Amino acid sequence: MRDAVTSLIKNYDSTGRYLDRNALDSLKSYFESGTARVQAAAVINGNAAAIVKQAGLQLFEDQPELIRPGGNAYTTRRYAACLRDMDYYLRYASYALVAGNNDVLDERVLYGLRETYNSLAVPIGPTVIGVQIMKDIVREQVAAAGIPAGDYLDQPFDYITRQLSETDI
Numbered sequence: 001m002r003d004a005v006t007s008l009i010k011n012y013d014s015t016g017r018y019l020d021r022n023a024l025d026s027l028k029s030y031f032e033s034g035t036a037r038v039q040a041a042a043v044i045n046g047n048a049a050a051i052v053k054q055a056g057l058q059l060f061e062d063q064p065e066l067i068r069p070g071g072n073a074y075t076t077r078r079y080a081a082c083l084r085d086m087d088y089y090l091r092y093a094s095y096a097l098v099a100g101n102n103d104v105l106d107e108r109v110l111y112g113l114r115e116t117y118n119s120l121a122v123p124i125g126p127t128v129i130g131v132q133i134m135k136d137i138v139r140e141q142v143a144a145a146g147i148p149a150g151d152y153l154d155q156p157f158d159y160i161t162r163q164l165s166e167t168d169i
Helices: 004-014 021-032 034-062 076-099 103-110 113-119 124-144 151-165
Strands: none
Touching (some): 004 021, 021 034, 034 076, 034 124, 034 151, 103 113, 113 124
């Protein structure tokens, strides 16, 4: 897993360039938001079960067909699998948040996920909605904790939904 610093250096090194103003501004932003990113990750860590539960309840309230007979979250086993997956997305989003880089999402979550979901007939649209619901809940909790919630907070969640959405919605 790379963080924002190692990714930036790798990109500049591979093209044989010195760090320019854009690179230095990017590094400055990364370090300035570091404390807020770590604090936001602590909020996620301390409330992960509640975030997943609340997001699941809202998702199934908004999309009740998922938990009706024939729905993809129908049966206790499928319902639990859905919540388990939401927990995975939240956990890896917190890793990407701290790293300031989405590489961990590709490496650990997204590569092969669409194919797996498609082969199991798991609808990707509700997954995307669930990730966005978790993002909103996290934003609320981070703001309630008095932590500045900048774009850094949305990036991992938006990246997950963008990557999933590119193939199937």
